Amino acid sequence: xxxxxxxxxxxxxxxxxxxxxxxxxxxxxxxxxxxxxxxxxxxxxxxxxxxxxxxxxxxxxxxxxxxxxxxxxxx
Ligand code: SF4
Ligand code: SF4
Numbered sequence: 001x002x003x004x005x006x007x008x009x010x011x012x013x014x015x016x017x018x019x020x021x022x023x024x025x026x027x028x029x030x031x032x033x034x035x036x037x038x039x040x041x042x043x044x045x046x047x048x049x050x051x052x053x054x055x056x057x058x059x060x061x062x063x064x065x066x067x068x069x070x071x072x073x074x075x
Pocket of ligand 1: 017018022044063066
């Protein structure tokens, strides 16, 4: 039996400016803009649906502020 890989999504809220580019490219609608604000008063992205992440890295690649890290969870 194969178990689907799971990914840990880390978003640095102090780097994120809430531009929404990562939400647009994610093929699995994993990311969302939250209501919480960073220290600059910007609503930041968070992994609202982390279990759906396929580790494609498109969000990390497009983020202009290198705010996203994706790591494969070790089981
Ligand atoms: S692309 Fe980067 S800066 Fe823009 S909302 Fe996503 S994490 Fe934040
Ligand atoms: S790695 Fe891919 S599937 Fe996972 S949150 Fe980023 S864009 Fe979405």
